[in-house]
Amino acid sequence: MSDVLLHLATTAEWREHLTAGVIAPSVAEFVHLSTPDQVALPANRLFAGRTDLNLLVLDPGRIGVEVRFEPGLPTDPASMRFPHAYGAIPVHAVLAVVPYRPAPGDGFGTPVLPxxxxxxxxxxxxxxxxxxxxxxxxxxxxxxxxxxxxxxxxxxxxxxxxxxxxxxxxxxxxxxxxxxxxxxxxxxxxxxxxxxxxxxxxxxxxxxGMAGPAGGVRGRTEVVDVEALRPTWDAEWRRYGVDDAVVAQLTDRLLLEERVVDLRPLALRVDGEVVASAVLRIDGATADLDGLEVVPAHRGRGHGDALLADARAIAAGAGCDLVTLSAAADDHPRSWYARRGLAxxxxxxxxxxx
Incomplete structure (x- = not known):
């Protein structure tokens, strides 16, 4: 079996899979998969000209159902066998989502995978x-x-x-x-x-870029909606001197992102006040943490630690095994995250x- 297997999905289809928690068989009794060297064939046959197609990069060891290598269509090469997964595949089997674009005049080719x-x-x-x-x-x-x-x-x-x-x-x-x-x-x-x-x-x-395992026990951090945190984020952007004409777009962009990933705004409250917040983006087996901020008046009280720990637990609860984030190379958060086990x-x- 290939080191990875691939499933073709438009951006909208992948978002539906994330909501459902599985990639389920549609018309056939199995989920159609491909190896990297054969995926261009079904892509060109089924998605010619599409610019919203993605490759879901699957870990064969996490698929969790029987995979059989079987013939495709009669028009396919006689020796070619396609992997078919007989059952629903959990979305946490997806290690990466790779945009797959056709070359003008040539269609889809052999992909470059991370x-x-x-x-x-x-x-x-x-x-x-x-x-x-x-x-x-x-x-x-x-x-x-x-x-x-x-x-x-x-x-x-x-x-x-x-x-x-x-x-x-x-x-x-x-x-x-x-x-x-x-x-x-x-x-x-x-x-x-x-x-x-x-x-x-x-x-x-x-x-x-820093990474560490998901896991742990969730504490007081809530998963809320984007609008619930807009006032907190607006105040934070204004504190950094961002113009009011721009502030709204910096939250609006998250509304765009939640159309394509499982986006979970996180809030930690004390006496009803949001004292720490962040955004956790879940995309298959990977969760990315962004924008962890503690309100200045509440810093030094462990709220950042609590939110980070809860984010890792929430990621694990969603089936993720990896949490990632980025930090400026010359700023304090880099060492703060390193002390908490992110490499x-x-x-x-x-x-x-x-």
Whole structure:
């Protein structure tokens, strides 16, 4: 059996699977799967021209039902056998969700898949999320540029996402061509390019991706809806000097994200007041934690510890085995998370105008 197996799903279909908790057989009595070297065949046959298709990267050991390798259609190569899963597959068997796009004029080809260790899953998470949310994407050297029209003020959702080979001059040219000034360079191999962009006058922020196991016992943290935390988040953004015209979009973008992932806003209250909050994004077996903040007047009382521990427990309850997050390489939260058992597994750089 292949190291991983793949299932084709549109962005909307994957969101439905997340809600259901399983990938269930539809018309046939089994779930259609493919190996990486054969997935282009059913993709071109069933999804020709679609730009909202994804590869669900499955761990065969977590599928939990019988998988049989059987013939496909009569028009398929006689020697080809496709994996069929006879029963519903739990969504926590999905290690990564990889956007799968056809090449103009050529259709779908053999995919490039991320590694399935913690570093690979972490590095795949955010670009996949942003591409599924985006209203448009444009190929650039080493990656794609994403634009999300409903939230133009969200730097996170309007940028170049680069994980392949490039250089500083090419990055600047692609940024000018796409009209997007902000860039993420993902992977330690981009260190020299990040330095060159800093020398060219761009503001460069080094980030570390951190990961640790899900687990533990949940405490007082609540899972609420986005709107319940909008006042808390609005106040936090204003404290950082964000203009009122922009503040609303920074919460609105989460409403867009919850259409494509299992998004769980987290709130920790004391005497009815929200004293700590964060966002947990669950995408198959991986949960990503973002924006953990404690209200300034309540810091130093262990609320951040309690929320982090609860986030890991909530992730485990959803079937996740891995929790990831990003932190600035030169800021205090990096060491704070490290002391709580999250290890550095990835490097990236955010490039912004000066």
């Amino acid at each position: 590694r399935t260790d913690a570093a690979g899953r972490l590095s795949a998470f955010e670009p996949s999320l942003l591409r599924r949310v985006a209203t448009a994407e444009v190929p650039v050297t080493g990656g794609v540029a994403v634009r999300t029209d409903p939230v133009p003020a969200s730097h996170r959702h309007n940028r170049l996402l680069i994980d392949g080979a490039t250089d500083a001059a090419t990055v600047l040219a692609d940024a000018e061509r796409t009209g997007l000034a902000r860039v993420t360079l993902s992977g330690a191999g981009h260190a020299a390019t990040a330095t060159a962009l800093a020398d060219a006058g761009r503001r460069v922020t080094a980030l570390v 550095e597994v990835h490097r990236s750089w955010e490039i912004d105008p000066s």
